[in-house]
Amino acid sequence: MRQLFWADRGQSLSLDHRVDEGAVSACMGAARLGSLQTSGAAFTVWLQLRGSSWVEAKEGKFRLHRGEWIAFEKESRPLVQAGRDGLCIGVSLNAEALRTLGELADCGLYAGRGRTTRHEARVALRLWRDGAQPDSGTQSLRPILLHLASLQRELLDSVQRCPGRSRSRKRQVFGRMQRARLYLEGNSHRVVRIGELAELANFSSWYLSKTFQSLYEESPQALSARLRLERAAQLLRDTDMMIGEVASASGFDNCCSFARAFRAHFGTTASRYRDAAAANLPPESAKSKGDSRKTSAAGRT
CATH class of the missing domain: 1.10.10 (Arc Repressor Mutant, subunit A)
Known part of the structure; x- marks a missing residue:
């Protein structure tokens, strides 16, 4: 059994008490400031087709841009808020649907995020529309499951490297x-x-x-540090926040520790990085500019 849930033009929906017990999956969508929160009893996958959306879940807060997908385990209960021009579609899968995938392709679905090609996004939309039809049977679930598995195909090698006898x-x-x-x-x-x-x-x-x-x-600590610095770089590019505010919003206790970490990672200062971004120049140009100033100063001495 399949169900369809759609939140549009500022509408807000929660699936906690709306999904029938016999439904193996549900097709979902949020558009134009619509928001939808999924049940905690299902695995969910979301794909951004247009604009952007914010997603809040037990794992944190995420920004989805066009062509990006994100998947959550049970109990995550993600809340998807579409942007003003955003369109985000998703599917909710229960344990029976995941077992079906294991039988079809001998693989599973995992939490994570990634990007799709335009072709993959078009196929996903077509399969989503087919599955959202009121008269769609259980057979129509197979193409959706196989396509979702194909979006995560790059993860298969990683699964094999995990410890475990089985x-x-x-x-x-x-x-x-x-x-x-x-x-x-x-x-x-x-x-x-x-x-x-x-x-x-x-x-x-x-x-x-x-x-x-x-x-x-990469260790968890190293990944955390890199993600925080990449967040800082994004804030420098896309906002007018002061550098001290950027440091605080990226989890740094003070500007000095932020400045050292940012320069070590990007090879330039935060202010030069912002200047290069404002001029639509690659970050390397900011680094080269800083190095040339050092060389000139050394020559004068």
């Missing part, structure tokens, strides 16, 4: 690691403690750190 154990570990990674992405405005990630993934801090490093070739 395939099911590897998938379980990878699913928890993906959720921990998503949590870091959704909390790029602050420092995330290892204990938070361990509690979320239901692993010890030691096991999570070791597995995370092995899987993503």
Whole structure:
């Protein structure tokens, strides 16, 4: 059984008490300031087709732009708020639907985010429309499931690298690691403690750190720091916030620690990075400009 939920023009919907118990999936959509919150009993996947949307979930807050997808495990209960010109479509899948995918393609779906090509987005929209028809049967669920699995095909190699003697154990570990990674992405405005990630993934801090490093070739602390600096760079490009405000909004205690970390990562100061962005120049030009000033100063001395 399939259901359709649509929030448009500022309308707000919650699926907690709307999804029938017999429904294996639901097609969802939010557009033009519409907002929709999914049930905590289903795996959900959202795809941004136009404009942008904000997504708030247990893993944090995310901004979706055109062509990006994001997936959440059960209990995440994501709230999707479409932008003024935004259009975001999604599907909600229960345990039966996920088992069907395992039988069809011997794979699973995982929390995370990524990008689609234009062709993939068009196919997703067509399959979503087909599945949203009132008379669509359970057979129409198969193409949607297989397409969602194809969007996550780059994750398959990572699953095989996870510790575990059985395939099911590897998938379980990878699913928890993906959720921990998503949590870091959704909390790029602050420092995330290892204990938070361990509690979320239901692993010890030691096991999570070791597995995370092995899987993503980057420690949770290093990824958190990089995401915070990338957030700072985005704020410098897209807002008029003062540099001190950017530092605070990116989880840095003071401007000095922010300045050191930003220069070490981008090779230039935050102010020069902003100047280069305002002039539509690549960040490397800001670095070159700073280096040339040092050279000139050295020559005068």
